[in-house]
Amino acid sequence: MNQNHLITMLKPPLQKDKISIPRTKPILTMLFTTNQIRLFPLPPQKQAALNLGSTNRFVAVHIEPATIGTNQVLSWRVDNDSRLAESAQKLKIDLLNLSPAAGFFVAFQVAFYGGMVLASPFIFYFIATFVFPALKMREKKYVYRGLGFGVSLFLFGVAFCYFALMPIALAASQKYSQWLGLSANQWKADDYISFVCKFMLGMGLGFEMPVVILTLVKIGVLNYRILSKGRRYMIVINLVLGALLTTPEVITQLIMFLPLQLLYEISIWIAWYWERQERKQAELEQREGFARKA
Numbered sequence: 001m002n003q004n005h006l007i008t009m010l011k012p013p014l015q016k017d018k019i020s021i022p023r024t025k026p027i028l029t030m031l032f033t034t035n036q037i038r039l040f041p042l043p044p045q046k047q048a049a050l051n052l053g054s055t056n057r058f059v060a061v062h063i064e065p066a067t068i069g070t071n072q073v074l075s076w077r078v079d080n081d082s083r084l085a086e087s088a089q090k091l092k093i094d095l096l097n098l099s100p101a102a103g104f105f106v107a108f109q110v111a112f113y114g115g116m117v118l119a120s121p122f123i124f125y126f127i128a129t130f131v132f133p134a135l136k137m138r139e140k141k142y143v144y145r146g147l148g149f150g151v152s153l154f155l156f157g158v159a160f161c162y163f164a165l166m167p168i169a170l171a172a173s174q175k176y177s178q179w180l181g182l183s184a185n186q187w188k189a190d191d192y193i194s195f196v197c198k199f200m201l202g203m204g205l206g207f208e209m210p211v212v213i214l215t216l217v218k219i220g221v222l223n224y225r226i227l228s229k230g231r232r233y234m235i236v237i238n239l240v241l242g243a244l245l246t247t248p249e250v251i252t253q254l255i256m257f258l259p260l261q262l263l264y265e266i267s268i269w270i271a272w273y274w275e276r277q278e279r280k281q282a283e284l285e286q287r288e289g290f291a292r293k294a
Helices: 003-010 044-050 082-088 102-134 137-179 189-206 209-219 224-229 231-245 250-293
Strands: 027-032 035-041 058-068 071-079 094-096 186-188
Touching (some): 003 102, 094 189, 102 137, 102 189, 137 189, 137 250, 209 250
Antiparallel strands (some): 027 035, 058 071
């Protein structure tokens, strides 16, 4: 898989969500062949003056070459296809390199983050070979289980970010720029690649939190009481992560904060359930011991 394929995989969230368009404003979509050139807000009086022959809110016009006598001219043709109206409402942003060296930086970022993902299993393996000699057989078993669940949760976190959070974050960023009166149809490619990769990696690592916490609970480093007292600190930590890894607006930060905090709360209750089961088992063994002595 080369860098072109990786960049192609990172682009779909740009077209997942819808842009914010006032309901009172008709939109003209201009296309050349099958390529969308631009969207134009179209006041009603101009729509009537252009005689587009459509009363729909979203109007699509094809720019096509035509021959009049010996002259080649461009003409337009109104297209009432409903699919073009849907495409006009989708987020469409062009990624640009704005300096001679920008392409090299984009390639480096793609290689760096892709290498991190590919190298992570080997990094975990080398850490494990360093730590495992100090662990007992029972503790090693829990670590092995944790690694298995950790990989699954990491992939789930990345997929959740890619398919659910990323389109919302990108659409919110564009809407905020439009609210400020700024154009947001073109973004720097290196900034976009960096943001998307950090966001997905951060979400994947965040989804591994229950595995780390519950493995430490099984080993005996943490317990329900410590986790319960640490709830207020985790709220702050998850909010900070949401601020650092997402766009600087509240909605996206909360969307990232909520699943991370929910995973922490689930970890607390699992730790409580495990301790409860262990107490019951200890009490049962104690009663059986007294019964044997009697």
